[in-house]
Amino acid sequence: MDHAAETIPNLRPEARVMPDLPVHPVPLVRATSETVKGFGILIDHPDAQKVEIVRWPAQGWRQVEPGTGDQGGTTEGPFTFRWKGSVLRARNDAVDDHYVLGWSRQPSLAREDEANAPREEWLMWRANYHPDGGQLFFPLTPGPFVTTLALPGDDITPESFVGFWFDGGQGLYIHPGIWHEALCPVVDSLDCFGRQGRVHARIGADFPKEFGCYLSTPLTRDAVRERL
Template identity: 30%
Template sequence: MTFILKPQPLTAEAFAPFGDVVEAGTTTPIMINGGNTERYDSLVKVQTENPQDTAVINIFRAQPRMVEADADQSSMRIEMMERHPRGSQSFHPLSGEPYLVLVADAVEDLKPENLHLFLAQADQGINYHMNTWHHPVLGLNKVCDFLVVDRKGEGNNCEEFYFSQDELIEIRL
């Protein structure tokens, strides 16, 4: 059986069970720099399991993952999901491109029905809450860079879940 995922728009309300949408204009800014700059302050909280953990900033360079299925649509097979039990993880696009965000309900034995797909715009970042199942970054049209705020500390912070080969899960655009 094939399970088809189609993206819905990324909104703070729809994404709330999985994390935060990070974008300007969602809160009242604080004016700084002599009134020349709007500061949208404390949009998300970096979560870490242990007080000695630190937040680090990285750049991830994502290759486009969608393949042309036919003249009218692109597709991608979903085989795995991951989560970070010891800290949150936040992605902020740097390349001016939309991208996909695939997350899952908070269950241990993932099924295709647990998946939720969002289309993020080029000006929207996302912050996965600690322990949220998600697919690795999904660039669409070209190689895309993301500024990533991540947890660094002792212990493994990445768990992977692989779907059964009998479960054909596809993203279609």
């Protein structure tokens, strides 16, 4: 493979270059120990859950020797989320990167230079997973937030995703391989502590390109179900 020819995905697309598309409504369920089972674990403290690190896979019939292949450790730091008008931006200091996570309305109407206003939905344009390790998010500031997740497997569809509502206070640990796009505050901003595998392999899906739509996760409390 010609690695020089590989294209690094643009994780900060300007709204003006993104198309207006149909939206796929994502069911929103209250995050409890039962509803997040399989996706991850609710946590009451950043150190309540150790980040799982996946051993490097063997390339043939010879096995990776015990005690090797999982020594990369973790990285951690602030993970901040900010609504700028109708654009959701985030920064993950643990991996020194920043992102546009989506919009609260169709991209042609999304603007950063407008006053923040109540938002009814989060239009998500991509998701990713980390095959090398889990990831932990713990809120440091008050306020409800949502996250949108899917179980492991590359053959996802928009129907694979579920939204989870958090009232604030508790954090979330997701297992390796869980599809996600971090968090979305219901309020204007959210500061979190983040911890994840240091290798930080990322496998992504672009919803406009693959499915011709955006995922729409509700941001209103009255949309929350108690169970799926």
